[in-house]
Amino acid sequence: MFALVVIVKLHRSKYSVPVKSTEKQLGSVVRKLRQAAGLTQEQLAQQLTAEGLPTKQNTVAKLENGLRPTSVTEFSALARLFNLSVAELSDAVFPRELDAEQIKAAEAERSEHWARIGELHILSEYLQDTMGAIRGELAERGMRAALLDTRLGDHESKSPIGGGPVRGAELDAQVAMLLRRYMRGEDGNAKHSEA
Known part of the structure; x- marks a missing residue:
């Protein structure tokens, strides 16, 4: 046995x-x-x-x-x-054996993917920085507007976004508008310029 x-x-x-x-x-x-x-x-x-x-x-x-x-x-x-x-x-x-042409094509494709990944990381960091600056500015201006609302009392708001809460697509449009203004430097505080 x-x-x-x-x-x-x-x-x-x-x-x-x-x-x-x-x-x-x-x-x-x-x-x-x-x-x-x-x-x-x-x-x-x-x-x-x-x-x-x-x-x-x-x-x-x-x-x-x-x-x-x-x-x-x-x-x-x-x-x-x-x-x-x-x-x-x-x-x-289960990798297969590749001929020289397949290896060259795969290496080129891999390089292309890694290059694009690098570009996307840079863009992501830039957008995070920009959105952080925009959020900071929105918060600061929101606090100032709230203080002015308090001082003005019942007077009608002259804000381009109105006095009520902002939701959904309206908020997206406002953030896009502020981002364009920020990128163009219309508020004098732009840190980046478009390429």
């Missing part, structure tokens, strides 16, 4: 497909995709549950660590959640 167990173990270790390395590779790819999407393991579990696959955070952790097998249905759902085709996810898990 002992010899049979040893032979079976030896046979499995030499000739079977390395399932654990496949699961670890899939887990590594899922972790990278999840992090790139800005999701937590809990959020990914919730999205899988919404896809009809009841999943908990610890299940995602096990998947990412290569500690559990993944069904075809789960694999397909993961591809959908990460906006990939099943073939694209499969290529990420």
Whole structure:
């Protein structure tokens, strides 16, 4: 009996497909995709549950660590959640040999994506700074307007936005107007200029 167990173990270790390395590779790819999407393991579990696959955070952790097998249905759902085709996810898990032309094209595409990501980060920081300045100015002017309203009492407001609360599209239009004024430097406090 002992010899049979040893032979079976030896046979499995030499000739079977390395399932654990496949699961670890899939887990590594899922972790990278999840992090790139800005999701937590809990959020990914919730999205899988919404896809009809009841999943908990610890299940995602096990998947990412290569500690559990993944069904075809789960694999397909993961591809959908990460906006990939099943073939694209499969290529990420089981990379194929690429010829020189494919490598060159992939490197060019990767460089293009990273360049655009850099541009978007710069734009995001600029917009955050600008919106922070606008919010500060709105708060300051709002306080001053409120003080003037108090001093003027019941007199009619001459504000371009009226005296009532501002909501929805009206607020968006006002913020856009103030942003354009700020960018043009109409209030004398502009810190940025349009390129």
